[in-house]
Amino acid sequence: MSVNKLFVLPGDGIGPEVTAEVEKIANFLTKEGIARFEIERGLVGGAAYDAHGVAISEDDMARAGAADAILLAAVGGPKWDKVPYDVRPEAGLLRLRKDFNLYANLRPAICYPALADASSLKRELVDGLDLLIVRELTGGVYFGEPKQIIDLGNGQKRAIDTQVYDTYEIERIGRIAFELARKRRNKVTSSEKHNVMKSGVLWREVIIDLHKREFPDVELEHQLADALGMQLVRRPKQFDVIVTDNLFGDMLSDVASMLTGSLGMLPSASLGAEDAKTGHRKALYEPVHGSAPDIAGKGLANPIAMIGSFGMALRYSFGLTELADKLEAAIAGVLDKGLRTADIKGNAPKAISTSEMGDAILAELKARV
Ligand SMILES: NC(=O)C1=CN([C@@H]2O[C@H](COP(=O)(O)OP(=O)(O)OC[C@H]3O[C@@H](n4cnc5c(N)ncnc54)[C@H](O)[C@@H]3O)[C@@H](O)[C@H]2O)C=CC1
Numbered sequence: 001m002s003v004n005k006l007f008v009l010p011g012d013g014i015g016p017e018v019t020a021e022v023e024k025i026a027n028f029l030t031k032e033g034i035a036r037f038e039i040e041r042g043l044v045g046g047a048a049y050d051a052h053g054v055a056i057s058e059d060d061m062a063r064a065g066a067a068d069a070i071l072l073a074a075v076g077g078p079k080w081d082k083v084p085y086d087v088r089p090e091a092g093l094l095r096l097r098k099d100f101n102l103y104a105n106l107r108p109a110i111c112y113p114a115l116a117d118a119s120s121l122k123r124e125l126v127d128g129l130d131l132l133i134v135r136e137l138t139g140g141v142y143f144g145e146p147k148q149i150i151d152l153g154n155g156q157k158r159a160i161d162t163q164v165y166d167t168y169e170i171e172r173i174g175r176i177a178f179e180l181a182r183k184r185r186n187k188v189t190s191s192e193k194h195n196v197m198k199s200g201v202l203w204r205e206v207i208i209d210l211h212k213r214e215f216p217d218v219e220l221e222h223q224l225a226d227a228l229g230m231q232l233v234r235r236p237k238q239f240d241v242i243v244t245d246n247l248f249g250d251m252l253s254d255v256a257s258m259l260t261g262s263l264g265m266l267p268s269a270s271l272g273a274e275d276a277k278t279g280h281r282k283a284l285y286e287p288v289h290g291s292a293p294d295i296a297g298k299g300l301a302n303p304i305a306m307i308g309s310f311g312m313a314l315r316y317s318f319g320l321t322e323l324a325d326k327l328e329a330a331i332a333g334v335l336d337k338g339l340r341t342a343d344i345k346g347n348a349p350k351a352i353s354t355s356e357m358g359d360a361i362l363a364e365l366k367a368r369v
């Protein structure tokens with residue numbers, strides 16, 4: 001049995017609490033000989049800053065590079081609000097994404113039937129929802145240069161962020177979206193703001209051209225990003241795959257999370273380019289949520305987004321598709337039984353803690369493997 005090397009970066013806030021629940025599951029699978037995981041741990045974000053004065057150390061970057069997959073919970077928090085911009089916690093995550101060229105961020109939003117009442121929308125709007133946001137992750141305004149604050153010398157300052165996209169960046173993320181749509185309901189909605197942004201004009205042009213050349217069998221539609229935000233809460237089941245840029249993808253996926261009941265439910269996979277020889281993609285798996293400082297250390301965090309991210313690692317990095325299916329079924333099973341963390345409690349009589357939710361998912365998994 002091959003060894004799957006996992007590099008775990010718990011990060012800050014609720015990060016250590018939710019990654020502990022994944023480690024329980026990985027250790028069980030290893031102990032029972034169902035799959036073999038070798039886990040190493042590193043520091044990222046505020047935790048790395050406190051230990052080394054940087055948002056991620058060179059040593060941890062090297063160890064992340066040597067792993068088969070990286071699992072990162074979340075970074076940031078008010079404790080580090082005043083640290084220099086270059087070493088702020090979020091810089092560690094951005095460096096991992098950029099240095100490993102993890103350009104494709106897959107953010108599925110699935111509404112489990114048992115949770116349809118936990119959504120902020122009416123049950124009939126979200127019941128059966130299954131959409132996938134494909135977010136470009138290494139370009140756009142989060143990385144474009146110049147990025148600076150200039151002192152204008154007259155008591156005024158000017159802040160500059162730059163949105164930059166090249167053809168190849170749009171084409172490669174578009175290709176991922178079309179390929180994934182072919183395995184789903186065969187529809188892609190491309191989203192930008194070509195009415196006010198040049199990057200939107202190019203985005204639309206490249207996606208239309210790619211569609212014509214390589215994916216004419218897939219249904220393609222375009223929606224402006226502001227209108228798409230509105231449609232996500234109006235009639236979310238119209239979507240299959242949404243492909244969009246780094247900033248819009250970040251915002252729209254937080255919106256989509258509430259359709260499923262909570263930000264604590266949404267997993268994600270950040271994938272790099274396919275290695276021509278091995279077919280393997282460098283990958284980092286991370287929940288969509290942040291470090292949730294408001295609930296950190298209280299056992300209130302929902303570990304499902306993190307456990308679901310591990311499920312995506314089983315599927316996309318380790319080729320353990322059947323096990324990934326079983327883990328997802330275990331999550332659904334726990335929800336069917338009415339077990340809820342505080343964020344998805346709804347009308348349930350009581351909420352269970354982070355570790356109780358992890359234990360319950362593990363027990364459901366044990367019954368399936
Ligand atoms: N990928 C990452 O590492 C991200 C980091 N952040 C950072 O996290 C920090 C906090 O940011 P916020 O805007 O508060 O966003 P957040 O996602 O951490 O929290 C937003 C709200 O959702 C709740 N929430 C989030 N995850 C939850 C979970 N697993 N279970 C239950 N409730 C959950 C929180 O309690 C909070 O009320 C900031 O420093 C921000 O930069 C934010 C987003 C992504």
Ligand SMILES: CC(C)CC(=O)C(=O)O
Pocket residue numbers: 090093094250288
């Ligand atoms: C760098 C992150 C804090 C940005 C973010 O919110 C995300 O990627 O979801």
Ligand SMILES: [Mg+2]
Pocket residue numbers: 250251254288
């Ligand atoms: Mg975000």
